[in-house]
Amino acid sequence: MKRLLSLSLSAVLFFVFLQAIVLADGMILPDHPERGWLTVTYHHVSVSIEDGVVITRVDQEFRNDTSQPIEGRYVFPLPHGAIVSDFSMWVDGERLEGKVLGADEARDIYEDYVRRVLDPALLEYVDRDTLAARIFPIPVGGTRRIELSYTEVLQAENGIYRYLYPLDTERFSASPLEDVRIDIDLRTSSPLQAVYSPTHKIAVSKETGKQASVHYAEENVLPHKDFILYYSVPPEEMGMTLLTYRAAGEDGFFLLIVSPSVEEEETAIAKDLVFVLDTSGSMSGEKIVQAKAAFDFVLQNLDPEDRFAVVSFSDYPRAQSDALLPVNSSTRQEASDWVGKLDANGGTNIDEALVTALSLFEKDDRPHYVIFLTDGEPTVGETDPLTIITDVSRANVLGARIFSFGVGYDVNTFLLDRLSQENHGTTVYVTPDENLEGAISSFYGKIASPVLTSPTIKIDGVEAYDTYPNSLPDIFRGSQLLLCGCYRGAGEATIRLSGDVSEGSVSFVAKRAFPNLALDADFLPRVWAGRKIAYLLDQLRLYGENQELVDEVIALSKRYGIITPYTSFLIEEEPLSADQMSQRMSQAAAAPPSGKQAVAGASAVRNLAEDEAAPPEGEAVRTVDDRTFFLRDGVWIESAYADEETIKIVAFSSAYFDILSLKPELAAFFALGDRLIVNIGAVYLEIAQEGAEVLTSEIRDQITQK
Numbered sequence: 001m002k003r004l005l006s007l008s009l010s011a012v013l014f015f016v017f018l019q020a021i022v023l024a025d026g027m028i029l030p031d032h033p034e035r036g037w038l039t040v041t042y043h044h045v046s047v048s049i050e051d052g053v054v055i056t057r058v059d060q061e062f063r064n065d066t067s068q069p070i071e072g073r074y075v076f077p078l079p080h081g082a083i084v085s086d087f088s089m090w091v092d093g094e095r096l097e098g099k100v101l102g103a104d105e106a107r108d109i110y111e112d113y114v115r116r117v118l119d120p121a122l123l124e125y126v127d128r129d130t131l132a133a134r135i136f137p138i139p140v141g142g143t144r145r146i147e148l149s150y151t152e153v154l155q156a157e158n159g160i161y162r163y164l165y166p167l168d169t170e171r172f173s174a175s176p177l178e179d180v181r182i183d184i185d186l187r188t189s190s191p192l193q194a195v196y197s198p199t200h201k202i203a204v205s206k207e208t209g210k211q212a213s214v215h216y217a218e219e220n221v222l223p224h225k226d227f228i229l230y231y232s233v234p235p236e237e238m239g240m241t242l243l244t245y246r247a248a249g250e251d252g253f254f255l256l257i258v259s260p261s262v263e264e265e266e267t268a269i270a271k272d273l274v275f276v277l278d279t280s281g282s283m284s285g286e287k288i289v290q291a292k293a294a295f296d297f298v299l300q301n302l303d304p305e306d307r308f309a310v311v312s313f314s315d316y317p318r319a320q321s322d323a324l325l326p327v328n329s330s331t332r333q334e335a336s337d338w339v340g341k342l343d344a345n346g347g348t349n350i351d352e353a354l355v356t357a358l359s360l361f362e363k364d365d366r367p368h369y370v371i372f373l374t375d376g377e378p379t380v381g382e383t384d385p386l387t388i389i390t391d392v393s394r395a396n397v398l399g400a401r402i403f404s405f406g407v408g409y410d411v412n413t414f415l416l417d418r419l420s421q422e423n424h425g426t427t428v429y430v431t432p433d434e435n436l437e438g439a440i441s442s443f444y445g446k447i448a449s450p451v452l453t454s455p456t457i458k459i460d461g462v463e464a465y466d467t468y469p470n471s472l473p474d475i476f477r478g479s480q481l482l483l484c485g486c487y488r489g490a491g492e493a494t495i496r497l498s499g500d501v502s503e504g505s506v507s508f509v510a511k512r513a514f515p516n517l518a519l520d521a522d523f524l525p526r527v528w529a530g531r532k533i534a535y536l537l538d539q540l541r542l543y544g545e546n547q548e549l550v551d552e553v554i555a556l557s558k559r560y561g562i563i564t565p566y567t568s569f570l571i572e573e574e575p576l577s578a579d580q581m582s583q584r585m586s587q588a589a590a591a592p593p594s595g596k597q598a599v600a601g602a603s604a605v606r607n608l609a610e611d612e613a614a615p616p617e618g619e620a621v622r623t624v625d626d627r628t629f630f631l632r633d634g635v636w637i638e639s640a641y642a643d644e645e646t647i648k649i650v651a652f653s654s655a656y657f658d659i660l661s662l663k664p665e666l667a668a669f670f671a672l673g674d675r676l677i678v679n680i681g682a683v684y685l686e687i688a689q690e691g692a693e694v695l696t697s698e699i700r701d702q703i704t705q706k
Helices: 002-014 103-117 120-125 286-300 329-340 350-359 385-395 413-421 436-447 524-543 547-560 578-589 596-610 654-662 664-670 697-704
Strands: 027-030 039-050 053-063 070-077 083-088 099-101 130-138 143-153 160-165 179-187 203-208 211-218 227-232 238-245 252-260 272-278 307-313 317-319 368-374 401-407 427-430 450-460 463-468 481-488 491-501 504-514 621-624 627-632 635-638 646-650 676-680 683-688
Touching: 039 160, 070 103, 083 130, 099 103, 103 120, 103 130, 120 664, 130 143, 160 238, 179 227, 211 227, 227 238, 238 491, 238 504, 238 524, 252 450, 252 524, 272 286, 272 350, 286 329, 286 368, 286 436, 307 329, 307 350, 317 350, 350 368, 350 385, 368 436, 385 413, 401 413, 401 436, 413 427, 413 524, 413 596, 427 436, 427 596, 450 481, 463 524, 481 524, 524 547, 524 578, 524 596, 547 578, 547 627, 627 676, 646 654, 646 697, 654 664, 654 697, 664 676, 683 697
Parallel strands: 039 179, 272 307, 272 368, 368 401, 401 427, 635 676, 646 683
Antiparallel strands: 027 070, 039 053, 053 143, 070 130, 083 143, 099 130, 160 227, 179 211, 203 211, 238 252, 252 481, 307 317, 450 491, 463 481, 491 504, 621 627, 627 635, 676 683
16 A cells, blocks of 8 residues: 555656657766766666657666765656656665656756856756656765656657657766667557667667667767657658758758568569679688678578679689579589688789679669679789779679678778769778678678669659769668758658669659758758768769869868868867868878778768768767857857857856846757857857856847847
């Protein structure tokens, strides 16, 4: 009876109307912060989603790594309207109870703590109802484990659901979190289509057409951005999920996610594949062993209707057969035995190897793929990269897609990237500390079963422009195609996806709304900018310097805070002039095509172009909403700022908190730090050590004008 009363009381305390978005994870605020903060040892989140009903279970452990006992208050800023079904922390056999504080009472706690600690990190949580519990002293080296569960209901918009879980614990852990994990069991009553996170790299396993598992995990990290997951249940056979972002008076950004049904096994298209294996002397040892194992993996995972061939090359190419072979136990065994006997010796004749491989394809309706593996530059036969690229283009009369694997640091990134780019493939670089077999196996798993080849997308009703990728890749079972771009106009538009399937050519049509104003998906500008920057960098690396492109890369990198090996100067403490930036950029683009730096640069561009999540932020870069801030001499400066006059306000003064009350939307910006320059309408506000301490009518008028 006592437990029932306790649970009933908790339900009454925690009950508020259900809404959709989680706003903050839990933290322990020490009574005496000068003694130090607790360390979050692990942060595990288990999520169950049934259509739009979500149950989130949080399991956190805090450890006292300081030299003194720590006591304080556990706070969990609640999602608006969440129902908390369980909260537990046990101390000496006693279960602690939490209670819900209203937004006003919680705000007093946060602002008081900010005033005392002189750290604005908690300000982003003001105006939130908060679950709070008193934490008894934690001894030195001791731990406290806290578990809670809450329920929320997500509302779908055009068949798209958005789930958010915050992971911003950087300010509230004394050291990096040892273990962060989010596991989601996702089930829908309608066929599940897109599953997409713009914020984190996730592993998605679609187990049936209506069920998927989502997994995110990292170790020794200080997360500083929320975890967001989109999933959709559009009715079309080929799901087309549209996300949009558009600020008032500006062109919009869109992300179209195309995902085939996972249950239609018969839609996989029979393909022809040629595996081209470098067996030059530099491949000896572990590399050739792993390459052979990777070939065996591909061989054993070919579909029964596929055809294949294998070409090895050193001083000259050798094909195991003079034609493509059907897939059966006999041909698999013969090919495996043939590759198993290969030795690594001689030079590297890339030109003849690829021309030989392309000659094996036949003119038919099948998609043609080349998996090309090499660890060095061409040393035998034709060695000029431009001539090799031309020879391969001439030989590729049937439009085969070339997927290149560069092994080690001695590869010519210029050659491999252009071979892939101009033949509608991609390049994967495998560094010496990575496993070659694993890289190829993982890649082949993504392209094993094509369901729509040579796709094209046409959008009628609005003007879509600046879209990436420029050349759309084939769509494979279990994968999804992302098309990102900008748009003008508004209203309902018709999206037509066309391509080839096993029975011939088909088109899929869907109608989607492109709004005049859409502010939720504020990550989209960075997703688009990342892909555009990657495209421009490729043009500079592969086709030569162009001052207009250099200037555009610098402008985009600065505006959206996307730092690449070619624009790393943007986060230097001493800002460079425009001419200095351009010179550094040109030097980077003209760097040698091989070596460790070249491989790192090429890999970074590939990741920027192909990763589904928005580009990661660095220590000196932060994005809030759709704005970018750079850390310069301890000041977070909005990227659009250009030495203009500012309104200076002393940090943590009465004026500081009055402005926050007047414009609560600034809380997320203020939380960056106690020195900040941010745009407010027509003026820039500077939070500094000197300036106004009282909010005068003149300052009020300046910050409230449009």
